[in-house]
Amino acid sequence: MRWARFEHAGSVRHGLVEGDEVAIVDGDPFDGYRPTGERVALASVRLAVPVEPRTFYAAGLNYAEHVREAAAVLGRAPDLPPKADIGYRATNALIAHDEDVVIPRDATDEVQYEGELVVVIGRRARHLTRENALACVLGYTIGNDVSERSWQREDRTLWRAKNTDTFKPMGPWIETDVALETLRTRVRVNGVERIAFPTNDMIFGVVDFLVAMSRYLTLHPRDVVWMGTEGKSPNLVDGDVVEVEIEPIGTLRNRFVRER
């Protein structure tokens, strides 16, 4: 199933994407839903962020090549994480598929994409095991962990490097039928593929993180976990369109515009 959240007739609704239509439901996939029988054309709705996260977790450095390249950019020695220590991002920065990333006037040229798999938690969970960890997952969506690298070097936290308003595109929807080991992430800038990598080639996988996290904390419906990215991004400029594709989830597309 493919769960979309969207604006329709003046309110925010949930629905199942079926071909080029959306079957609208009352309620949502977290607290329960009922079909309404109403269908609308997918092309006619404005997609919203597919979930408003309760807690916005992010794995940060979780692919070997990215750790080496990020360290080089920051002028530091590469430091592969020895265990699954989760980090955080902030909800103020979220935007939906097809909304614009706004690069602040005082940002440098070093604004870059990071195409990521996003785990969406559907059920409350604590003390997960490797065997049952994925049972708390509703599905998967896509994130672009937009980063301003000069701020990432200068600031004591990642607050403005990663969480400036509009720096966290997420969408287009949540796909529930996903085999992690078959996924491939592709990132295109203005239609040209810049990187492709097996999504599941993580240092610590989805199960590793959910088991480690839930040993100390309760996972809740609507929590999201961004799983990190591979490789290196070019600097993005005003007008660039970035697409992060993870089949069979879909494609998250956003234009980057510089604030006037």
Next chain:
Amino acid sequence: MRWARFEHAGSVRHGLVEGDEVAIVDGDPFDGYRPTGERVALASVRLAVPVEPRTFYAAGLNYAEHVREAAAVLGRAPDLPPKADIGYRATNALIAHDEDVVIPRDATDEVQYEGELVVVIGRRARHLTRENALACVLGYTIGNDVSERSWQREDRTLWRAKNTDTFKPMGPWIETDVALETLRTRVRVNGVERIAFPTNDMIFGVVDFLVAMSRYLTLHPRDVVWMGTEGKSPNLVDGDVVEVEIEPIGTLRNRFVRER
């Protein structure tokens, strides 16, 4: 005004604390409210966390003596923050006044309090100035930024050192009438005062943070900003009761128990 959030007759309500009573309202102070005329004894209700944060911000190191002492504990050189770089905590860890902090079985003895002023945002705001910054604040409450210092040294992020379930007591309520410069924070363990300091003796004050943050991000109703703490805490043991008092806000009290 003093806004409490509490359980009453099977649901979570908001009300104004007036002496030893609570005047119950319909709605809440963020989205609007209407008096109901119903009053209950304050002693008869079970206080809840006074706000469920949208984004949970925390200043981290923001008092000079604490920076020096924290650095000594972590075996690092003290590093006074040169600017107001905000950090984050996580909502899973929140508990209310009078609820228990549960120290996990595998935690070391180095579990400590940090008594903090908490700013509660009441209005959406961006690009605040020093002159208008406080107009977006609904009021102030109290936080205890409970920390496991060995995890703080070992982990790549603060996730389990600071955000283990129950490690973030917040309450007892939100006080709207506060003169920041007159506040004094006192922390007691089992009734004995362990530290007292002028709450506003911060490296970067409330206005500094709100102005710096809102240059890049939108503040939203229900966001909270924990302002950091002064000094050093003893290690807390099973059964210790910690009270963080900031007059005229009130006193946040929680017992620490070790997981069996």
